[in-house]
Amino acid sequence: MMDILIYGTVNSVVFALMAVGFTLVYGVSRLPNFAHGAIYVLVGFLTWSFVHDLKLFYPLAIFLSVCISSLIGALIYRLVLIRLRGLPTSEIIASFAVGLIILEGLRLQGIGGFKGFIGPFYTLPSFIDGKMKILDVLIDYQRLIVMGGGFAIIASLWLFTHYTKMGLSLRAIAQDEQAAMMLGIDSDRAAIVSLSIGSALAGLAAVIILPLGNVVVEAGYRVLIYALAVCIIGGLGSWAGAVLASFVLGFAMILSTALFGAVWESVVLVGAIILILIFRPSGLLGKQKELEERV
Amino acid sequence: MSDGILLQVKKISKSFGGVQAVIDLSLQLGQGDILGVIGPNGSGKTTLVNLITGFVKPGSGEVYFKDKKITGFAPHKIVDLGVTRTFQIMRPYHSLPAFKNLIVPLNSPRIRRTRGGKLGDNDGVAIDILEEIGFERDAYVPYKIASSLPLGYLKRLELARCLALQPEVIICDEIFSGLSMSEIGTMIPLIERLQMDGISIIMIEHRLRELFRLVNRVIVMNFGSKLAEGSPEEVMAKPEVRGAYLGTEGESC
Amino acid sequence: MLSPDALRLTINGGFKFNLGLHGSEKLNQQERRKERLDRGIKVRTEGLYALLSWREMSYLLVPRMVLILGLLFIPLLLDMYWQRVLCVAGVYALLALSFDFLAEFVGLVCLGGAFFIGSGGYIAGLLNHWMGWSPFLTIPIATVAGAIVSTLVLLPCLRLRGIYFAIISFMFPLLTVYVIIALNIFGGTEGITALDTFPNIWADQYLILGAVIVSLFAMRRLVNEDFGLILRSIKDNDQAVKASGISITSYKTKAVFIASLTGCFGGAYLCHLYGWVGISQFAMDFSILPIAATVMGGMGTLVGPVLGAFILTPMSEALRGFGQLRVVLYCLILIGFIVYKPEGLMNYLKRKFHQFEHWEDV
Numbered sequence: 001m002m003d004i005l006i007y008g009t010v011n012s013v014v015f016a017l018m019a020v021g022f023t024l025v026y027g028v029s030r031l032p033n034f035a036h037g038a039i040y041v042l043v044g045f046l047t048w049s050f051v052h053d054l055k056l057f058y059p060l061a062i063f064l065s066v067c068i069s070s071l072i073g074a075l076i077y078r079l080v081l082i083r084l085r086g087l088p089t090s091e092i093i094a095s096f097a098v099g100l101i102i103l104e105g106l107r108l109q110g111i112g113g114f115k116g117f118i119g120p121f122y123t124l125p126s127f128i129d130g131k132m133k134i135l136d137v138l139i140d141y142q143r144l145i146v147m148g149g150g151f152a153i154i155a156s157l158w159l160f161t162h163y164t165k166m167g168l169s170l171r172a173i174a175q176d177e178q179a180a181m182m183l184g185i186d187s188d189r190a191a192i193v194s195l196s197i198g199s200a201l202a203g204l205a206a207v208i209i210l211p212l213g214n215v216v217v218e219a220g221y222r223v224l225i226y227a228l229a230v231c232i233i234g235g236l237g238s239w240a241g242a243v244l245a246s247f248v249l250g251f252a253m254i255l256s257t258a259l260f261g262a263v264w265e266s267v268v269l270v271g272a273i274i275l276i277l278i279f280r281p282s283g284l285l286g287k288q289k290e291l292e293e294r295v
Numbered sequence: 296m297s298d299g300i301l302l303q304v305k306k307i308s309k310s311f312g313g314v315q316a317v318i319d320l321s322l323q324l325g326q327g328d329i330l331g332v333i334g335p336n337g338s339g340k341t342t343l344v345n346l347i348t349g350f351v352k353p354g355s356g357e358v359y360f361k362d363k364k365i366t367g368f369a370p371h372k373i374v375d376l377g378v379t380r381t382f383q384i385m386r387p388y389h390s391l392p393a394f395k396n397l398i399v400p401l402n403s404p405r406i407r408r409t410r411g412g413k414l415g416d417n418d419g420v421a422i423d424i425l426e427e428i429g430f431e432r433d434a435y436v437p438y439k440i441a442s443s444l445p446l447g448y449l450k451r452l453e454l455a456r457c458l459a460l461q462p463e464v465i466i467c468d469e470i471f472s473g474l475s476m477s478e479i480g481t482m483i484p485l486i487e488r489l490q491m492d493g494i495s496i497i498m499i500e501h502r503l504r505e506l507f508r509l510v511n512r513v514i515v516m517n518f519g520s521k522l523a524e525g526s527p528e529e530v531m532a533k534p535e536v537r538g539a540y541l542g543t544e545g546e547s548c
Numbered sequence: 549m550l551s552p553d554a555l556r557l558t559i560n561g562g563f564k565f566n567l568g569l570h571g572s573e574k575l576n577q578q579e580r581r582k583e584r585l586d587r588g589i590k591v592r593t594e595g596l597y598a599l600l601s602w603r604e605m606s607y608l609l610v611p612r613m614v615l616i617l618g619l620l621f622i623p624l625l626l627d628m629y630w631q632r633v634l635c636v637a638g639v640y641a642l643l644a645l646s647f648d649f650l651a652e653f654v655g656l657v658c659l660g661g662a663f664f665i666g667s668g669g670y671i672a673g674l675l676n677h678w679m680g681w682s683p684f685l686t687i688p689i690a691t692v693a694g695a696i697v698s699t700l701v702l703l704p705c706l707r708l709r710g711i712y713f714a715i716i717s718f719m720f721p722l723l724t725v726y727v728i729i730a731l732n733i734f735g736g737t738e739g740i741t742a743l744d745t746f747p748n749i750w751a752d753q754y755l756i757l758g759a760v761i762v763s764l765f766a767m768r769r770l771v772n773e774d775f776g777l778i779l780r781s782i783k784d785n786d787q788a789v790k791a792s793g794i795s796i797t798s799y800k801t802k803a804v805f806i807a808s809l810t811g812c813f814g815g816a817y818l819c820h821l822y823g824w825v826g827i828s829q830f831a832m833d834f835s836i837l838p839i840a841a842t843v844m845g846g847m848g849t850l851v852g853p854v855l856g857a858f859i860l861t862p863m864s865e866a867l868r869g870f871g872q873l874r875v876v877l878y879c880l881i882l883i884g885f886i887v888y889k890p891e892g893l894m895n896y897l898k899r900k901f902h903q904f905e906h907w908e909d910v
Contacts, residue, residue, distance in 0.1 A: 032711055034659075034718070083887050089847075090886050092657045092714045093839055097879040097886075100836055104875040225722055228715050236711065266726035273719070277704035281712070348791070374793035382788065388781045399781050402774050403793030417774065460793055 003137045004251075004258055010143045012250025013150035014209055016243055018223050019230035020154060021201035023242045026231070027174045028194040029187070034095040035076060036202050037224030038102035043069045043203035044215040045106060048122050058125065066203040073199025074192050081195075082188060103220045122215040124207070142211050149208045153201070154243065170194055174237070229269060233276045235283025244284055248272075299326040301495050302378065302464055307346055307356030316342040318520040319356070324464065329486070329496045331506050331527070334516035335539055340499045341383060343516070344468050348380045349373040360464075375405050377463035381453040381470055387441035393430070393452055394437040397421035400459040409461065421459070428455045429485065447478045454485070465489065466497045471505055479505050503531075515539070615851070616761055623753045630862070631749055635821055637861035638756030639665070639814040643838035644845070644853035645763055646807040652848035653771055654803045655783040656710055660717035662834035663701070664811025665818060666724060666827075668694035672816035673740045673825035683744055687816040694812030699805045706800045721830040728827055739826020743819060752821055759817070760854060763810050768850055770806070779803055833875065837864070840878035843885045846892025855894070 018040070025033045043065045050061035076098055084090040126142040133139075161167035172180040173190045181187055202223075210219075230249060234241030249272060256268040276283065302324035309317045317339045324330050332340055345351040347358055349370040357366045365373055387396050400406065401417045425437040428451045436448065444452065450470055457465045467486075471479050479502065486509055490496060500506040507513075507527040515522040515530055517539040523530045530536055623631055643661040650656045672690035675681050681689075701720055705712035728734055735741075746752050770776050782789050782796055789796060819825040838853065841860050845852025860881075864874040885892060891899075 030711075032714065080883060080887060088710060089651055089655070089657050090890065092659070092711065093843065094883055094886050096659055096714075096718070096839075097836070097882045100832065101876050101879040101883075104832075104872040104879075107872040108876065221722055225719055228719055232712070232715065236709075263730040263732075266723065266730045270723045270727055273716075273723075274704075277716070281704050281708050350787070350790070369795070370790040371793050371795045374791060379793075380791055382791065386785050386788070388784045388788075391777070391781075395777065398774050398777050399789055399794060400792035402778055404795075405793050456788070456792060 002135050004254055006137045006139060008251040008254040010147050011254050012247040013147050015226055015230050015250050016246035017150050017205035019227040019242045019246060021198040022227040023231055023239055025194050025198035027237045028170045029191040032092055032095055033198060035099035035102060036227055037220040038099040039069050039199045039202045040206045040223045041217055041220035042102055043206040044210045047124060047207060048215060062207045066200055069203030070196040070200035073195040077192050077195045103217055106217050124211045126211040146208050229273055232273060233283060235286025238285045241283050241285030301326050303359040305357045308354045309342060309346055310354055315519050320521050322514055324495055324497060327495055329490055329510045331510035331513040332499045333513060338516040339519040340516055341468055344380055344466050379457040379460050379462040380466040381457060381468055383468040385449055385453055387452055391441055392438045393441045394421040394425055396441050396452060397424060397455060397459045400456055405460055424455050424459055446473050464495050468499045471500055471502045619757050631753055633862055633865050635752050635756050637858050638760050639818055640837050640861050641760045641854040641857040642763060642810040642814040644841040644857045646810045647838045648842045648847055648850055648853040649767055650807045653779045654800060657714045658717045659714050660721045660835050661811055661838050662721035662830045664698055664808050665815035665834045666721060666830035667697050668812030668815025669819040669825045669829040670734055673743055673819045676743045677740050683820045690816035691809055691813040695805050695808040698808040702804055706797050725827045725830045739824055741824040743823045745820055745823045756817055759813060764854055836878055840882040843882050844892060846894030849894040852892050852894030
């Protein structure tokens with residue numbers, strides 16, 4: 001029982017970490033960042049390369065790759081998405097394409113000696129090795145770090161959006177873009193900031209979570225699916241919804257693993273999505289106000 | 296149908312996150328009536344229309360059409376029953392000729408039913424309707440791209456859109472707004488003709504002088520609730536109605 | 549474009565809208581109507597000059613005949629390997645068609661064409677495997693059944709904002725793969741093998757080419773008819789459509805069903821082309837190449853995406869040796885076009901054609 005609670009919480013925090021970057025970007029700029037998962041794995045591979053090929057100090061490698069991820073996020077906006085603002089079809093397509101370029105690009109072989117990142121050979125070391133016992137449950141330090149780090153990140157995000165000027169302006173744009181622009185908040189700058197932060201969050205999530213397993217390109221797709229699932233279940237654009245949904249999903253999957261075995265995880269995921277779509281399509285805490293107030 | 300009452304609104308309310316747009320409003324529309332709804336800007340008139348026609352779900356209250364409850368129905372279902380509306384801010388389907396704009400309503404289930412499954416000549420019917428509504432003045436007007444038409448024609452196009460549905464009720468949301476006095480003068484006979492053909496009409500308006508030529512009963516709204524009801528003379532004589540208008544322009548152009 | 553109504557001179561029954569017409573006026577109405585319609589035809593064909601001049605008709609017929617005959621002749625020029633590629637290109641063309649239809653005419657971005665291919669393929673494969681039905685049966689059944697499944701899956705998000713459709717359509721091919729692998733159903737990672745194939749390579753090709761041509765012209769017709777008009781109106785101003793008594797969800801559903809028909813046919817065809825079906829039928833390729841083909845070919849033209857598919861598929865074949873380079877390449881082409889030349893090739897060519905055409909006549 002206790003172990004379900006603990007592992008469930010860890011799982012939920014993992015989902016929350018994966019989803020929060022995507023939610024931020026969508027909530028602020030209505031941009032679906034399909035490159036989210038791509039940046040996640042990219043950071044993983046970058047860190048690995050920094051550590052193994054450039055022999056950098058581990059924390060430095062982490063710091064560098066997270067910075068790079070945030071830069072990539074900003075670049076994606078500045079180079080591609082900024083020209084497509086206001087064309088929702090094109091935005092979605094372009095964001096999707098960028099994500100795929102990164103993800104499949106990592107699998108390239110034979111271009112200028114670049115040997116693709118294929119196969120389960122890449123791992124990142126845990127921050128601290130070893131396990132400990134909490135409340136009778138054996139849990140490794142890395143998972144504890146995930147839990148603690150996750151809470152810390154989400155808490156600082158909350159503080160950021162509620163107490164800093166930049167954060168408040170992001171929230172303003174998320175609520176009502178036109179009103180915010182009238183107050184002098186630049187929507188393009190906000191979009192760049194939100195994409196940088198969102199990508200950095202993806203990167204942070206990556207460096208904390210990836211040591212738990214391998215770094216493979218497929219993880220990029222998985223992470224994107226989890227993030228999207230959390231957003232759908234919680235309601236697109238609702239931060240509280242995303243957190244709530246991560247816990248719902250996290251515990252649901254742990255429970256199903258405990259009761260039915262690990263194979264049924266995917267089924268639970270699909271089932272949860274279908275259920276939400278049938279009974280509450282706008283998500284648990286989703287707001288349907290857009291439809292009403294349009295008249 | 297009780298006593299020829301076509302449309303009945305009972306104590307309908309709606310608030311948008313703290314702002315009370317419509318409070319406990321009731322009204323009745325009889326067969327063959329033209330009812331006017333007036334009030335200063337922001338008194339909730341358009342919200343009332345949205346509530347009746349299903350674009351917004353009421354917080355409380357009921358709407359009945361021919362004694363059948365239609366509260367909370369989807370807009371297209373309400374149109375299906377025969378209650379249509381015009382839009383204050385209109386956007387015809389641009390880059391389509393004017394008569395093609397009517398293809399959409401002509402394909403609605405309501406019209407399809409009257410055809411009994413036969414493939415009608417939609418285009419011909421559309422042009423007919425436009426002619427009746429006054430587009431024949433310049434022979435090629437129905438074929439012009441809708442977004443290039445002047446405002447008077449656009450207003451008539453909106454009415455035509457409702458007419459294409461063979462409605463029993465038309466709710467006109469500020470159909471005179473933006474038109475000059477002479478243009479309104481030519482639209483008034485059109486609306487009278489609609490009434491003679493058996494269509495009941497609710498008109499939301501700011502142009503009081505023109506409106507009072509058409510209606511026999513008027514409801515005054517202010518801040519979401521009904522301030523007064525009666526014939527135009529009765530209503531305008533009431534001090535509270537004058538008070539509601541004195542702060543604003545009264546007749547806006 | 550030649551409007552079908554211009555050729556339809558008969559006045560069918562329809563209903564009479566009576567608005568203040570009395571007695572003798574009705575007599576004249578027939579005549580006036582005929583006169584008005586004739587006037588209308590002249591106006592509508594303004595850009596098209598006279599109706600029956602051969603030269604003018606050829607403006608319309610020649611490009612289409614070139615397309616049809618060209619497509620039908622190509623198999624005779626190719627060797628075995630490239631004929632196979634042509635078949636696959638045809639499947640991609642069907643997908644591109646469905647993507648363009650959904651994106652431009654309904655306003656829904658479908659990021660998961662692979663789901664159509666997969667569902668059509670698996671249903672056909674399973675029917676063939678379990679029941680032993682021949683491709684003549686499995687393909688039509690799988691097309692319709694696959695379309696029903698796809699529509700049901702996408703149905704809940706049709707009431708919501710467009711982004712939901714994009715997300716759900718993206719997720720489902722991947723989720724289905726996870727489920728198939730996890731539960732090891734439908735053949736799991738190996739798929740279902742030893743299925744019936746087509747009698748010979750010519751049947752392969754002409755079947756898919758025929759399907760592409762039929763779908764292309766059918767969709768072209770559809771979007772010019774009232775159905776397509778209503779869809780475009782929904783995309784333009786859905787409040788007005790709702791206020792005109794039409795259920796938006798119902799039309800979107802029909803549109804999604806029609807779009808998935810082409811995709812599922814492609815999937816069913818594919819499984820009998822190869823003789824096996826596996827999770828690779830849900831591959832990302834099937835989702836992304838049609839999008840690249842559409843953006844490159846010109847969104848909204850329906851022809852452009854088809855041509856785009858026939859260009860990109862052989863190109864991707866040629867790059868097979870470089871691993872995932874082809875996907876990266878599609879995406880780069882896609883982004884290049886969408887940022888720098890969003891109108892696409894067909895629209896660009898049409899513009900140039902009209903420029904030159906008018907030049908000549910003036």
